[in-house]
Amino acid sequence: MTVSQDTRHLVTLGMFIIDEFAFLDENGQATGQTRPSQENWRRWNLCINWSSLPAHRIGMVVDRGQDFPPSIQTKLDSYGSDMWLFRDHSDVGTTRAINSYKGDERSFSYLTPRIRITPKDLTNTKLAQPSILHFICSPTRAASILSDVREIDGWFPTTIYEPIPDRCVPEELPNLINVLPSISVLSPNAEEALSLLSLPKLPTKQLVEHAASKFADIGVGQCGAGCVIIRSGAMGAYVATRAKGGRWIDAFWTGNTNKVIDVTGAGNSFLGGLAAGLLQADGDVYDAALYATVSAGFTIEQAGLPSLSLTGNLIEEWNGDSPQRRLEELRNRHSRPVD
Template sequence: MATRSVATPRPHFVTLGMFIIDELVFLDGQGKPTGRTLPSQIGGGGTYANIGARIWLPPERLGMIVDRGHDFPEHIQEKLDSYGTEMWMYRDDSSRGTTRALIEYKGDYQERFQYLTPRIRLTPRDLIGTPLEQPTTMHFICSPSRAQAIVSEIKEFPGWSPRTIYEPIPFRCIPDELPALREVLLSISIFSPNADEALSLLSMQGTPTKATVEEAAQRFLDMGVGADGKGTVIIRSGAMGAHILTREGGGRWIPAFWGPEDVNKVVSVTGAGNSFLGGLSAGLLLADGDVYKAVLHASVSASFAIEQGGLPALTQKIGDDGSIVELWNGDTPQWRLEGLRARLQ
């Protein structure tokens, strides 16, 4: 991998999430395959988070490590390069295959996730000596105990003090993980489970509602998110939107860009939450650290992720002033951002 020169600025956003090639299978209400499949899709929570940030930022301001095996498909390579080659740091190993997983969906919900090949986990140490070293924001998706190992490793490197965005991995969002979660939350800047994960961790029963989401957010904040007293809890709640809670600003709901009335816009929810958090990181930069404003950027990033199976399409056009304008799924993020701001007013 390449190293960063002294003149190159620190990256703003780096994720430790993995790159995975997904094989998607869709089930009916009885759990039987519908016949609809989406084989060999670009996947991995880190990949979607990186794209969520890329929607707002140039590729040189963000990045992730991609472990590329001997079977790396050419069409996937071309797709990744279309977003900007600077945002992918490749580690090649011809002795192994690229990480793959099988994902089964029942309706909009993930029913089963299974690795088809051994996974390669990333740690902060993997960033040393690369252009991704010392990011201002670091995102990771893992169990609470592994999150503790990550934040401990960050502290080993002088000068490293990134904003940390922690997204718990779904299958470890169980009450048994709560003691480990309490310990690590003191070192986390932003803790963001989705609504089902939040309630599961806290042994709260039933379908999430705004009331139960707000209760869960308060309980997590009371556990001590951010030892400096400036931690944030954001519970991603699908079509209900996202609930943001801080000690200084209190709680606030930000609507999803595509709400319950826009079900025809939702093709696949794969990667929506990851894209949300990548967009959040970019929003924190663009909104001078205002987390409530940053969540608007996050909501827009998620809106592009769910409109198709796989990643959104990036194209370009020439603007009225002669500048190059990026289009995501044929639309501009800024237009959606202004629309969301108007709805809040």
């Protein structure tokens, strides 16, 4: 995959959100457990590390409300100020949402009005016409985004579409079918994929493979090389294309649940790593999924962002470990003969 020096490799249309958390007992009452607010943008920072790209090669719009915390501004700037396209709003607050946990169930809702971002918002800005465009939304909104893309002359991005969880219901399948031909990479998680297809909701590898096959048959990527990646938690990720079939990629921390602290944002981190991996792997989606898996592995090791440090040789490490070392470990794991 060739990217000119003046083109952003990856831009996400995902909103910058300050997440808050609530933990409920079986009766829906607050347990008293707390967690600091955190910014829902961690996954894109990992792309810098993977692709050895400077900040000006990836991008995200940040809508700064009147209450935008200075501590967050400092943190964003530390990752590279050219990475962000700031839009200031003096009359509204920064977008916030609450993640509510009741046992293994998670719900998500907005606490403030959303400020949506469209491809047209990127026109005549430093984020215009990236080679890869990521968006997370309903199928209906995805159709609108793709329509906007087609109206911009000379722009034919690789599209990574992450269906929004609350619209992964059977009633949305017809709308999804309408947009699939223009999607390069479709990536729901396992529960979302099964729900869309009215399949049993307890994921198994067999069910995930069946779901991926159905999406491929429906027509993902008919306008180009299409791929389905179903993110399946501890089972790993199933990567399938019509041309080369399906392949499982192990989760990095398979069998080591002590390392899994907080899975919030893991799917987004996976797709950020995938985008960077597509550059490193010259478009090979199976190899790119290894990069994605390692990115997600770093994200789930703590609440909030992984820690970034430099070794004496000025090599970046995340949580005291080398992403390249983890990538090679994962590659070796998949190159061993199957028993």
